[in-house]
Amino acid sequence: AIRITQSPSSLSASTGDRVTITCRASQGISSYLAWYQQKPGKAPKLLIFAASTLQSAVPSRFSGSGSGTDFTLTISCLQSEDFATYYCQQYYSYPRTFGQGTKVEIK
Amino acid sequence: EVQLVESGGGLVQPGGSLRLSCAASGFTFSSYWMSWVRQAPGKGLEWVANIKQDGSEKYYVDSVKGRFTISRDNVKNSLYLQMNSLRAEDTAVYYCAREGWTSGYRYFDLWGRGTLVTVSS
Numbered sequence: 001a002i003r004i005t006q007s008p009s010s011l012s013a014s015t016g017d018r019v020t021i022t023c024r025a026s027q028g029i030s031s032y033l034a035w036y037q038q039k040p041g042k043a044p045k046l047l048i049f050a051a052s053t054l055q056s057a058v059p060s061r062f063s064g065s066g067s068g069t070d071f072t073l074t075i076s077c078l079q080s081e082d083f084a085t086y087y088c089q090q091y092y093s094y095p096r097t098f099g100q101g102t103k104v105e106i107k
Numbered sequence: 108e109v110q111l112v113e114s115g116g117g118l119v120q121p122g123g124s125l126r127l128s129c130a131a132s133g134f135t136f137s138s139y140w141m142s143w144v145r146q147a148p149g150k151g152l153e154w155v156a157n158i159k160q161d162g163s164e165k166y167y168v169d170s171v172k173g174r175f176t177i178s179r180d181n182v183k184n185s186l187y188l189q190m191n192s193l194r195a196e197d198t199a200v201y202y203c204a205r206e207g208w209t210s211g212y213r214y215f216d217l218w219g220r221g222t223l224v225t226v227s228s
Contacts, residue, residue: 001169034214036152043202043218044144044152050212087152091213095168096142096154 002026002090006099012107019075021086021102028068029092035064035073038101039084047086048073078104109133109217111203116222123193123226129186129203129219137161137181140206142215143188145199145224153199156188157206171197193226200224 003026013019023033031051036044046055048064051071061076075082083106088099115127127143142157156167156177165177176189186203200221207216 032212036215038152043220044215045218046207046214046216049207049214049216050209053209053212055216089152089154089215094166096157098152098154101151 001095002029002093002097004088004090004097004099006088006102008102009100010103010105012105013078014107015078015080017078019078019082019104021073021088021104023066023071023073023088023099025069025071025090025092029090031067032090032092033064033066033071034089034091035062036087036089037082037084038087044087075104111205111217111219113201113203113219113222116201116224118225118227119193120228121194121226124189124191125193125224127188127190127201127203127222127224129188131184131186131203131205134205134217136179136184140208140213141179141186142204142206143177143186144202144204144215144218145197146202146221147196147199150199155201158186190224193224195226198224198226 005024033051035048038044052064063074065072085101085103112130143155158165158177174192178187202221203219204215205217206213
């Protein structure tokens with residue numbers, strides 16, 4: 001199985017900050033990576049697929065980059081509604097695997 | 108409204124069985140791969156299984172192979188997960204998820220609210 005190592009596991013930030021979360025795959029996965037946002041008690045929400053394609057209706061302050069084994073999710077100007085847990089997920093091969101998650105908390 | 112609604116969760120003893128259902132509405136269910144994804148309390152997401160549009164292909168995570176069976180009914184617009192020989196480590200919220208696709212890329216673009224399965228004596 002492809003292992004996805006996500007970092008950091010948590011971070012504290014303030015509204016307006018630029019935030020970067022990274023995922024590293026244990027082998028190359030081309031651009032077969034998605035990013036999700038999850039708020040407490042809610043289902044995950046798709047933010048980005050194909051490593052850098054923004055899902056419809058997702059604010060442009062979210063962006064993704066990377067290919068192969070190293071990927072990044074960037075929130076350019078953190079808003080109050082962005083405090084949540086973020087997961088990356090590979091769909092290059094089975095089993096589909098997720099990163100461990102990054103909890104973005106208010107500083 | 109485009110939505111997925113899970114049902115069938117509950118408390119079950121170790122070794123027991125449970126069948127989860129997911130009712131789809133607002134989109135052409137038969138056009139999509141569908142998945143089950145679970146989340147243990149306070150933990151991350153784990154993909155469990157998926158099934159092709161016509162049911163001809165199914166894939167499972169190793170930890171549930173031989174115990175869980177995914178199926179679908181395209182007439183009833185429903186997805187199912189039959190869970191047998193349940194273990195404490197299967198305790199989780201189980202989400203039904205649609206696999207959207209674009210240019211060969213697949214991703215979970217629609218999720219249900221989840222149903223809680225608790226395995227305990």
